[in-house]
Amino acid sequence: MITSIAWKNVWRNKTRSLTVIAAVTVGVFAGVFAMAAINSSIVQRIDAAVNEELAHIQVNHKEFRSSSDIQNVIQDPSTVISVLEKTPGVTDITGRVIVAGIASTSAGSAGVEITGIDIQKELEMFTLSQRLITGTGSYFGADTKLNSAFIGEKLAKELYIIRYILTPEAFQSLESKGVATSVIEKLKPLEGERFTTEKKLTAAYTGLLSPREIKMYGMNIKEAAWSYREGSRIILTFLDVNGHQTGGAFRISGIFRTNNDLFESMSLFVPEDELRRLTGLEEGHYHRVIARLEDDDLTNSVTPVVREALPGLEVMSWKEIQTDLAMITDYINQIYAIFMVIILAALAFGIVNTMLMSVLERTRELGMLSAIGMNRRRIFVMIMLESIFLSTVGGFAGMAVSAVVIAITGHTGINLSKYSEGMEAFGYSAHLFPTIGADFFIILTVLIVITGILSAIYPARKALQLNPVEALRGE
Amino acid sequence: MKVVEINDVFRTYHDTEVEVKAVNGVTLSFEKGDFAVIVGPSGSGKTTLLNLIGGLDQPTGGEIIVAGHRLSELRPSELIDFRMEHVGFVFQSYNLIPVLTAEENVGFILSLQKWPKEKRKARTQEMLSAVGLSDRHKSRPSQLSGGQQQRVAVARALAARPEFILADEPTANLDSKSAETLLDIMVKLNKDEKMTFIFSTHDIRVMKRARRVITLEDGRVVSDEKVNHR
Structure with missing residues (x-):
């Protein structure tokens, strides 16, 4: 019965509860998705380190x-x-x-x-x-x-060995990729010209195109002009x-x-x-x-x-060679947990505020419940459950949205090529395929429930401080 | 058989530097099956006395014994259990739980007392039937009139078979017809189930039905009269 009342109490003020739930949903989604994206970058980097560059163990002369x-x-x-x-x-x-x-x-x-x-x-x-x-x-x-x-x-x-030439085939490629005809026309003066570096090609078309066109089509032009004999x-x-x-x-x-x-x-x-x-x-x-x-x-x-x-030999694991990557790998779950704790702590203030409003506007009702025999423990549990329901509904909604978006983007990928130079300089892919382990969702569920419990403590204590006589006299 | 014994009870409040004696040396007792009203002007101590009898408040002097329990000896948590087991409350403003249906409100105390589901359901139906609201068992308080809500409150107060019912101005917010209906129901329950009712009221309609009228003034009992209805 207490659980049922707590659940129904959550939906008394639908607008208020939905606002908090939406905030928790967005917060959890933002946190989970950001971590999935970061995680994918790390997973891809580890995969590359082990499968393309280093293997697991290397033995060298000392x-x-x-x-x-x-x-x-x-x-x-x-x-x-x-x-x-x-x-x-x-x-x-x-x-x-x-x-x-x-x-x-x-x-x-x-x-x-x-x-x-x-x-x-x-x-x-x-x-x-x-x-x-x-x-x-x-x-x-x-x-x-x-x-x-x-x-x-x-x-x-x-x-x-790689050069950049805007050949007729390159123009066809640009056309097939949906580059505006006006842009292609502007690039025509560069047809057949050889550029030894990407920088020189960029300098050449920068004088012909507007900043907006460069932003939109710069990557396509470089790809189309990429030439190797x-x-x-x-x-x-x-x-x-x-x-x-x-x-x-x-x-x-x-x-x-x-x-x-x-x-x-x-x-x-x-x-x-x-x-x-x-x-x-x-x-x-x-x-x-x-x-x-x-x-x-x-x-x-x-x-x-x-x-x-x-x-007599130097034996090293990839983790000892790439210490920075190894450190991230070893502490990634703790890093994620700290990140989520920060997000949930911020959300907790919203939940505390909502629960406090809920308790204060139910002063008389809580007094009545105490009067007719609902003990302090049950009142505390009821308030606690209301807070847990608020946080978990939002949390699960956030996780569900995250799971769907991660599933989609994990398949299609997120192209951060525009910023790739910076990322690839450190060995991280500019094309992310967000992924996160199921165990993270378990940790997150526990964190969300803890958030709900912690958020309820202050409002629940307020509820317990109510004197039934004063509460009943209150209105 | 005495259900409530009040021996020289005082309840004093200290409001800044002024001492207010809300209940000032009251000695009373209530027998099983009483249908008693406590009347008096505002501030005479009616509600305070009811709160003391119901274990919602503690006297500053004297002793109250309810169903064999000396209330002053009970810890706060024991007082809550005492109220749940021995007292039924009916409040002026109904005070139903708004998110629960009529039958859930009536069954609420039974669930706190951990009654088995089937037994609880049967008792709930019985009480809703007794107050004439069997057909509104699925209605929430917001879907009921004031009179109907107060009848649900009476059913809730009676459901767990308490020793007595304390009703603080139960008809104050009701129209005449609803008040009469409610009083009819309470008189019938008093008669059929030998349920003890103790009211505090200003309402003449309640006084007319009472078999005992206790008048308070300045926290003292100034009269305690038995009334015979023929």
């Missing part, structure tokens, strides 16, 4: 990471591989040959980390091949006389095992695009055999052995086991 000296190879890689194979949780292992060098074209050059890989093994272990930009070739699939290199888009731009060549220069300068010509087999600018501009992958041949590095010697685990959750437990088994 000095290699600090000096990058080609001589710092793992002396007994077979032992390393054997230890990793015997470690429970490890699923895949491969070795890498890594040298620091310079990549250059006739137009530009850049410092790079050249990684010699077992192409087939890496294809099984990593998803970087899926990051190939359509139209730029393949993942080491090109059958050429020259050796192949798989490079990042950022590096390709620095080497001027398949099979471009680069020269790689580095030191061999004897400290002599060496190098070779490599044909670009494909260009990948990730969300990590630094990785894209620094990393260049070539077949391991060719790098061995050019550097004179012995067969079986690796600078780095990397391993993937069954599950990312095993990282913290497996890494120390491997480290103990390989005392």
Whole structure:
């Protein structure tokens, strides 16, 4: 009966209750959705870090990471591989040959980390091949006389392998994307002109278009003008095992695009055999052995086991390499909880206000209930339940709206390309696919109920302070 | 059998520096089946005396014994339970719970007393029938007239079979017809169920039905007369 009365009391003043419920709904939705968006960014970043860049565990020569000296190879890689194979949780292992060098074209050059890989093994272990930009070739699939290199888009731009040309096809592409005809006409003077950088292209069309047109169509123009000549060549220069300068010509087999600018501009992958041949590095010697685990959750437990088994080497998990990301991952739930507590604390003031009004305008009724035998505990519980109902109805509505919006945007994605330069500089995707775990909704439900309880304490205490005689005399 | 014993009871209020003796040395008792009214001018202490008898207020002197309980010995939480079990209240302004239907209002105290659902339902129907509102059991207070609301309040007060009913100006807000109907019902319940009624009132219609009229002035009993209705 108390529960029933409390529920009915919530709906006595529909406008007031709905206003509070709407506020809670919007607050919870805003909080959950913001966190889902942030979470997606982190999840995508971790996914990229583990599946495209680092793997779960890396074993290096103790000095290699600090000096990058080609001589710092793992002396007994077979032992390393054997230890990793015997470690429970490890699923895949491969070795890498890594040298620091310079990549250059006739137009530009850049410092790079050249990684010699077992192409087939890496294809099984990593998803970087899926990051190939359509139209730029393949993942080491090109059958050429020259050796192949798989490079990042950022590096390709620095080497001027990627250019920007507004070809007739580019104009057709703009038309098909719904760019206004007037804008296309304004761009016509630039047809056929080559721009070596995105910046130069932007400078060129900025003089032709209005700020509004640039804002609306700038991204489309850059995408349409993006141009790559398949099979471009680069020269790689580095030191061999004897400290002599060496190098070779490599044909670009494909260009990948990730969300990590630094990785894209620094990393260049070539077949391991060719790098061995050019550097004179012995067969079986690796600078780095990397391993993937069954599950990312095993990282913290497996890494120390491997480290103990390989005392002379540097064994690091991806979390130790990317400490900032690891910290976010480890504390993400606490961060979310603090964020939600702040939002709910703000909402609590609204609930307290509403409950207080509700109690004060029911002075006589509460006095009557006390007079006819409703004890203090029951009155307290009734007020408490009213507050919990207010907060949970709003909370569940907010969570339901969040779940629907997250489901939709998780499928379609949210494109933040306009701000992507800033985000991708830190390795975070500009295309978010909001996602949040079911456990977060459980934590949130508990927080909402706690908010309801805490919000009720003051109004309920006010109700309990009422003297039935005075309350009944009150009106 | 005495239901209520009031022995030399005082209730004094201290309003700033003035001492107000709302009840000033009252000694009374009520028998089971009484149909008594307490009358007197405004400020004579009628409502205060009713509050003291009902355990809503505590005397500053003297002793009140209700159904064997010395009210001064009960803790506040025990007083609430005492009221729930032994006293039925009917207020001037009906004071029904607005969000509940008539039958839910009547069954409310029964649910506080944890009556089984079926038993509660049967008793609720019985009481609504006794006050002539069986057909309005699903109506909320806002859908009932003042007289009907007060009849629901009487049904609620009687539902848990208290020792007695305290009714503070129950007809004050009712028109003549509604007041007569309500009084008919209360007289009948008094007769049929031997329910004790103690009223405070100014209403001559209530006084006419009473079998005992107690007059208060300045917190003192100035007369206590039995009335025979033929």
